[in-house]
Amino acid sequence: MLLISSIVTGLAVGSMYGLIALGFHVTYAVSNTVNFSQGSSMMLGAVLGYTFAVRLGWPVPAAAAMSLLLCALLGLVVERTLVRPFAERGSNGWLMATVAGGIVLDNIVLFTFGKEPRAFPSFLAQKPIELFGTGVFPLQLIIPVVGIGITIALQMAFQRTRLGKALLAVVQNKDAARLMGINVRLAIASSFALSTALAGLAGMLIAPLFSVHSDMGTLFGIKAFAVAILGGISSAWGVMLAGLLYGLIEALVTAFAGSTYTQIIAFTIVILALAAMPNGLLGRAAAKKV
Amino acid sequence: MPVRASLLRMTRHLLVAALAALSAATFASPVLAQEPLKLGLVAAMSGQSAKSGEAIVRGLSIAIDEINATGGVLGRKIQLVVRDDESNPAKGVVAARELVQRERVAALFGGLDTPVSIAIVPFANQSKVPFMGVWAAGTPITRNGATENYVFRVSAVDTLVDQALVAYAIKKYAAKKPGMILINNAWGESNEAGLKTALAEKNMPFAGIEKFQDADVDVVPQLTRLKDAGADVLFMVANVAPSSQVVKSLDRMGWNVPIVSHWGPAGGRFSELAGPSSQRVHFIQTFSFSGKLSPKAETVLAALKKKYPEIKTLADVTPAVGIANAYDAMHLTALAIAKAGSTDGPKIRRAFYAIDKYEGLIKTYSTPFTPENHDALSADDYLFTYFKEGEILPLTN
Numbered sequence: 267m268l269l270i271s272s273i274v275t276g277l278a279v280g281s282m283y284g285l286i287a288l289g290f291h292v293t294y295a296v297s298n299t300v301n302f303s304q305g306s307s308m309m310l311g312a313v314l315g316y317t318f319a320v321r322l323g324w325p326v327p328a329a330a331a332m333s334l335l336l337c338a339l340l341g342l343v344v345e346r347t348l349v350r351p352f353a354e355r356g357s358n359g360w361l362m363a364t365v366a367g368g369i370v371l372d373n374i375v376l377f378t379f380g381k382e383p384r385a386f387p388s389f390l391a392q393k394p395i396e397l398f399g400t401g402v403f404p405l406q407l408i409i410p411v412v413g414i415g416i417t418i419a420l421q422m423a424f425q426r427t428r429l430g431k432a433l434l435a436v437v438q439n440k441d442a443a444r445l446m447g448i449n450v451r452l453a454i455a456s457s458f459a460l461s462t463a464l465a466g467l468a469g470m471l472i473a474p475l476f477s478v479h480s481d482m483g484t485l486f487g488i489k490a491f492a493v494a495i496l497g498g499i500s501s502a503w504g505v506m507l508a509g510l511l512y513g514l515i516e517a518l519v520t521a522f523a524g525s526t527y528t529q530i531i532a533f534t535i536v537i538l539a540l541a542a543m544p545n546g547l548l549g550r551a552a553a554k555k556v
Numbered sequence: 557m558p559v560r561a562s563l564l565r566m567t568r569h570l571l572v573a574a575l576a577a578l579s580a581a582t583f584a585s586p587v588l589a590q591e592p593l594k595l596g597l598v599a600a601m602s603g604q605s606a607k608s609g610e611a612i613v614r615g616l617s618i619a620i621d622e623i624n625a626t627g628g629v630l631g632r633k634i635q636l637v638v639r640d641d642e643s644n645p646a647k648g649v650v651a652a653r654e655l656v657q658r659e660r661v662a663a664l665f666g667g668l669d670t671p672v673s674i675a676i677v678p679f680a681n682q683s684k685v686p687f688m689g690v691w692a693a694g695t696p697i698t699r700n701g702a703t704e705n706y707v708f709r710v711s712a713v714d715t716l717v718d719q720a721l722v723a724y725a726i727k728k729y730a731a732k733k734p735g736m737i738l739i740n741n742a743w744g745e746s747n748e749a750g751l752k753t754a755l756a757e758k759n760m761p762f763a764g765i766e767k768f769q770d771a772d773v774d775v776v777p778q779l780t781r782l783k784d785a786g787a788d789v790l791f792m793v794a795n796v797a798p799s800s801q802v803v804k805s806l807d808r809m810g811w812n813v814p815i816v817s818h819w820g821p822a823g824g825r826f827s828e829l830a831g832p833s834s835q836r837v838h839f840i841q842t843f844s845f846s847g848k849l850s851p852k853a854e855t856v857l858a859a860l861k862k863k864y865p866e867i868k869t870l871a872d873v874t875p876a877v878g879i880a881n882a883y884d885a886m887h888l889t890a891l892a893i894a895k896a897g898s899t900d901g902p903k904i905r906r907a908f909y910a911i912d913k914y915e916g917l918i919k920t921y922s923t924p925f926t927p928e929n930h931d932a933l934s935a936d937d938y939l940f941t942y943f944k945e946g947e948i949l950p951l952t953n
Binding site for chain 1: 602603604606607610740766767768769770771773774776777778780781784796797800801804807808809810824825828829831
């Protein structure tokens with residue numbers, strides 16, 4: 267029973283890490299940059315979802331759609347103001363700029379949304395169902411399904427569609443891509459919009475299991491980045507797999523070794539895995555052509 | 557050219573000298589009687605525990621208004637200078653240093669986070685500025701081993717709380733083998749030590765000790781370990797959001813174990829976060845505005861409602877401990893400064909011991925501080941409470 271419940275727990279939490287980490291993957295695959303405020307984007311998704319669905323009483327699908335749209339908009343703003351001005355000059359300033367942007371966003375939400383953690387009730391997280399002798403909320407089973415579904419969709423989109431191929435072409439050679447008629451700026455901007463929307467989705471999915479507050483995304487953002495690197499940030503499957511594995515490791519270590527050791531063992535495993543596989547689980551070494 | 561250069565240098569020297577003279581004159585001038593007496597607060601004003609900082613500011617401000625209305629202290633009005641520690645020990649120390657060295661506060665008040673207060677203690681003792689705790693309950697904050705201890709407290713003390721938790725679990729639930737679910741930080745550790753000692757005094761075994769993090773979505777693995785080890789009561793130590801994760805995880809497991817808790821759930825909307833099961837958590841408090849109120853409590857509540865119109869019902873004064881502890885602590889500190897007749901730290905420290913009687917909000921204090929005891933509240937001042945529809949209600953037995 268301990269084993270089953272930790273596996274369910276681990277997979278649900280792990281796919282959250284995976285979803286946020288996919289956001290890192292998407293922008294990295296297209297532009298070699300990432301938005302370090304992904305944790306804050308996740309928080310914004312939950313806060314907006316709460317505001318529309320609970321405070322304003324919108325139907326949940328409308329609230330979710332509106333929140334995702336606004337999260338995508340945030341991605342466009344982040345790209346335009348915190349990434350593009352630096353990346354186009356060949357500077358790494360976007361690293362710090364996106365971290366700073368996340369802190370600014372967290373604090374804006376703190377003063378507009380309020381200081382107290384709030385509950386985001388969902389009928390999917392009220393009555394536990396029996397599964398192999400342990401209680402789980404239906405939402406805990408839905409989250410991994412959504413995570414894996416999105417991974418498959420992303421993989422297909424990048425490999426099979428014209429748009430996906432165009433996006434991947436951008437990262438290989440911006441100038442050549444531009445000459446081929448690809449709108450490079452639009453491609454990069456849409457990858458940021460997609461990445462923040464993914465984080466926002468993760469935020470809304472986790473909110474009923476957790477609570478909604480302005481700094482709920484901080485630790486998730488950090489762990490998701492570790493997961494993205496562990497999975498090999500260039501591979502969608504690798505990232506999702508790493509997310510699930512990381513969640514499982516956390517839950518299993520807690521269950522069988524005790525919670526005192528969770529962070530020590532989990533992060534040690536990340537370091538060892540990276541030492542053994544410097545490009546991550548499924549990542550490929552980037553061949554630098556000079 | 558050399559002439560011009562030397563001229564320039566001379567002008568610069570003159571300027572510096574003039575500035576120095578000016579600033580010396582400013583500092584040397586006698587302190588005006590009207591100049592406010594500054595007291596500092598270092599507490600969480602943002603982040604998850606921001607509500608606690610707000611409550612402390614309210615409690616301090618109501619007391620300051622009362623003191624200033626009757627002429628202030630040493631003929632000076634009290635002015636509160638607030639700094640946000642963001643629940644971060646390093647930021648707390650920087651803020652304390654800034655308040656003492658730049659704002660020249662006569663005394664410091666502390667916030668909810670034990671790790672932050674523990675970090676400020678050595679600085680307060682070194683710089684000889686009284687540091688008054690109004691919330692953080694970590695035992696080593698006041699019992700810090702310094703020969704000249706400048707740290708006082710009007711709040712619960714973990715070792716005493718832990719004894720009270722154990723006594724309550726035995727009396728109410730006939731506990732034989734309790735388990736512990738504790739937040740993984742200095743506060744959790746302080747209580748781990750306290751609970752172990754309190755259980756040892758009763759010759760009671762424990763089922764296990766489990767830790768969890770602020771951001772843990774799921775505490776089922778930890779709780780399952782405790783359940784498998786045969787825990788019949790859980791001792792819980794964590795702030796409001798993580799506490800509600802424990803309750804939700806218990807719901808999911810379908811494990812109906814009694815929970816006896818430190819006062820973390822009081823820091824926010826626990827009944828909203830944890831749902832209907834929040835009622836099964838019995839937690840400790842030093843004060844509650846619910847039930848029959850003393851005349852003093854009526855006055856303070858009325859003053860709160862007048863000064864903060866957003867307070868409409870009792871559910872809006874939920875961190876009552878923060879308000880009440882801060883209120884009494886401010887009055888006791890003002891008494892000490894008045895007795896010291898000065899804002900000199902060592903004199904105020906000795907004056908705290910000289911306070912004989914003060915009719916406060918929580919109780920009537922008689923000799924609240926002695927060189928051996930820097931905690932004004934004792935285990936007799938604790939009460940057990942629970943949440944019902946957003947309000948903290950006292951438990952009768």
